[in-house]
Amino acid sequence: MRRIEIEPAFESWRRAARRLLAEGAAPDGLVWSDALEPEQELLPGLSPAPVVGEEEPAAAGFRVPRRFVELARAVACHRDPDRWGHLYRVLWRLGRLRQGEPGLLEDEVDDDVRRLLLMEKAVRRDSHKMKAFVRFRQVCDEAGELYVAWHRPDHRIVERVAPFFAERFGVQRWSILTPDGSAHWDGGELRIGPGLPRAAAPEEDQLEDLWRTYYASIFNPARIKLKAMRAEMPVRHWATLPETRLIPDLLQAAPGRVEAMIEAAQRPQARDYFPPANPSLPSLATAAQTCRACPLFEKATQAVFGEGPAQARLVLVGEQPGDQEDLAGRPFVGPAGQVLEEALAEVGIAREEVYLTNAVKHFKWEPRGKRRLHQTPTLGEAAACRPWLEAELAAIRPEAIVCLGSTAARALLGGQIRISRQRGEVFEGTPWAPWVLATWHPSALLRMPDESLQAEARRQFVADLRKAAERLRGSVSQGRTGASALTNTALPSPGA
Ligand code: URA
Numbered sequence: 001m002r003r004i005e006i007e008p009a010f011e012s013w014r015r016a017a018r019r020l021l022a023e024g025a026a027p028d029g030l031v032w033s034d035a036l037e038p039e040q041e042l043l044p045g046l047s048p049a050p051v052v053g054e055e056e057p058a059a060a061g062f063r064v065p066r067r068f069v070e071l072a073r074a075v076a077c078h079r080d081p082d083r084w085g086h087l088y089r090v091l092w093r094l095g096r097l098r099q100g101e102p103g104l105l106e107d108e109v110d111d112d113v114r115r116l117l118l119m120e121k122a123v124r125r126d127s128h129k130m131k132a133f134v135r136f137r138q139v140c141d142e143a144g145e146l147y148v149a150w151h152r153p154d155h156r157i158v159e160r161v162a163p164f165f166a167e168r169f170g171v172q173r174w175s176i177l178t179p180d181g182s183a184h185w186d187g188g189e190l191r192i193g194p195g196l197p198r199a200a201a202p203e204e205d206q207l208e209d210l211w212r213t214y215y216a217s218i219f220n221p222a223r224i225k226l227k228a229m230r231a232e233m234p235v236r237h238w239a240t241l242p243e244t245r246l247i248p249d250l251l252q253a254a255p256g257r258v259e260a261m262i263e264a265a266q267r268p269q270a271r272d273y274f275p276p277a278n279p280s281l282p283s284l285a286t287a288a289q290t291c292r293a294c295p296l297f298e299k300a301t302q303a304v305f306g307e308g309p310a311q312a313r314l315v316l317v318g319e320q321p322g323d324q325e326d327l328a329g330r331p332f333v334g335p336a337g338q339v340l341e342e343a344l345a346e347v348g349i350a351r352e353e354v355y356l357t358n359a360v361k362h363f364k365w366e367p368r369g370k371r372r373l374h375q376t377p378t379l380g381e382a383a384a385c386r387p388w389l390e391a392e393l394a395a396i397r398p399e400a401i402v403c404l405g406s407t408a409a410r411a412l413l414g415g416q417i418r419i420s421r422q423r424g425e426v427f428e429g430t431p432w433a434p435w436v437l438a439t440w441h442p443s444a445l446l447r448m449p450d451e452s453l454q455a456e457a458r459r460q461f462v463a464d465l466r467k468a469a470e471r472l473r474g475s476v477s478q479g480r481t482g483a484s485a486l487t488n489t490a491l492p493s494p495g496a
Contacts (some may be wrong), residue, residue: 005035006084008156010076013084017091027092032084067105068094074120077157086115126154130161133237136174137201147174150201152237156180159192166190177201269293270387281310281395284388288361294384296362296377301326306357306392313399313472315355315433316340317389317408319441323372326363331356339442340404343458347466357392359411360385382411393432399475401433402468405441412436424464426471435471439464 002025006012020030068091075083090112094104107113136147147169151158158176162183165176175184177196184191270293275283285305291297304321307330324334332340341351359382365372377385389411393401403409409417413427419438427436440461448454 001031002029004030004032008034010073013076013087017088021091021095027085027089030085030088033081064094065105071116071120074123075116077123077155077160078119079155080119083119086112090116123155123157127157127161130157131164134176147172148201150177150198153178158183162190267293270384274391279391281392284391288388294381296364296381299365300362302329303361304329304331304358305361306355307331308355310396312353312355312396314468315357315393315396315398315401316404317401318358318404319407320358320360320377321363322374331358335446336442339445343462343465346462347469349469355396357389359389359408361388377407382407386411398433400468400472401436402465403436403438405444409438413438423460424467437464437468
């Protein structure tokens with residue numbers, strides 16, 4: 001028996017195989033194994049030479065099918081120590097048979113071929129897992145930001161998969177460390193280095209939180225398939241995946257969350273409480289008192305519907321009624337209402353001219369001693385209540401809407417809106433009005449931590465309201481509307 005030790009890499013095997021093939025060395029007389037030394041020393045007498053390639057003729061004078069080279073590249077990454085021998089056996093058969101067995105690789109029941117195909121499949125699967133489960137941690141070195149990941153693949157695939165990461169994360173510097181090898185990308189060049197222990201990679205960083213938040217938000221408790229989870233995300237990789245630390249808690253909470261999901265799915269929708277076709281504002285206001293589309297009605301005194309002229313050209317949308325509004329059954333009659341009224345007066349708008357309403361119609365609160373403390377409604381609660389707001393806007397058909405604070409802005413402009421960055425911006429062509437503008441909520445002004453911040457936020461709030469008023473007055477002076485500056489008597493008021 002002749003021992004053939006090669007560096008465990010496709011190119012090394014290819015060189016050795018070409019030589020052996022040229023010598024006429026039959027596979028049965030060879031024992032292949034991985035060596036850590038360069039192969040030239042271990043194959044005395046064999047000098048490196050161009051070997052079997054996609055285009056080039058092999059030493060034995062035949063062309064190797066492309067498919068074989070592709071297969072061999074994958075199989076070379078497999079951890080099975082016998083892979084070199086199996087590859088050489090199939091190569092030998094392809095060469096021996098030359099014209100005789102051109103379809104050998106298609107013969108999937110042939111033992112030699114089947115073994116290679118299974119190895120190829122395992123490597124492909126492992127590569128797919130590596131692409132999905134590598135998690136980078138951010139560190140800083142002398143050259144700046146660097147992302148480092150430690151991963152333990154089943155096979156020796158780091159070199160095979162590294163180009164995927166270079167393409168995907170081409171602008172960052174990163175390193176992927178595995179026990180068998182490491183890949184390093186400096187933004188322009190990929191280098192393959194030796195294997196490294198897990199301790200060489202950093203443990204925690206702020207990206208972990210991001211992954212965990214993401215995973216918790218996409219986790220669907222109604223779709224738990226533990227077997228599939230383990231197959232798709234093998235337990236072996238869990239140690240390096242920050243999100244997997246959430247799994248036990250998420251699984252424990254899952255039955256409760258499923259119950260909540262079922263309950264929400266069974267709960268009636270706001271529309272189920274609507275009066276029949278083309279409802280007027282008063283009939284909507286009455287119907288809203290019966291709404292059970294979210295649990296907020298349980299603790300509220302009553303639903304607080306919008307108020308103001310059905311022909312209003314401007315609608316102001318707040319978040320939800322507060323303590324005083326809940327008791328009075330009218331929007332903006334407490335401290336926030338006072339701030340709002342003063343600011344409106346400053347820009348020449350009378351409260352009676354505009355329609356005032358809220359994104360959520362019931363007061364959400366929690367007890368704090370004898371007080372009822374305001375709680376921000378969730379996105380789900382705002383979504384459940386949105387049909388009421390939409391019905392009000394459909395009845396009024398205002399020329400403009402001003403959203404006061406982020407709950408209202410998100411309900412009408414989408415979840416991405418940020419008041420601190422986008423306040424005062426005019427969003428045109430919305431389904432509810434030709435334009436919408438968002439600004440601070442008046443309560444936010446009252447909560448500002450110091451006087452100078454409060455003064456600045458108030459200045460911005462008034463400036464945004466002034467902008468809205470001037471735009472509306474501008475369209476009046478262009479002859480678009482009727483008698484009052486902010487009440488559109490020229491527009492029909494459907495159902496009012
Ligand atoms: N805050 C709001 O958003 N709406 C009100 O009606 C009162 C306070």
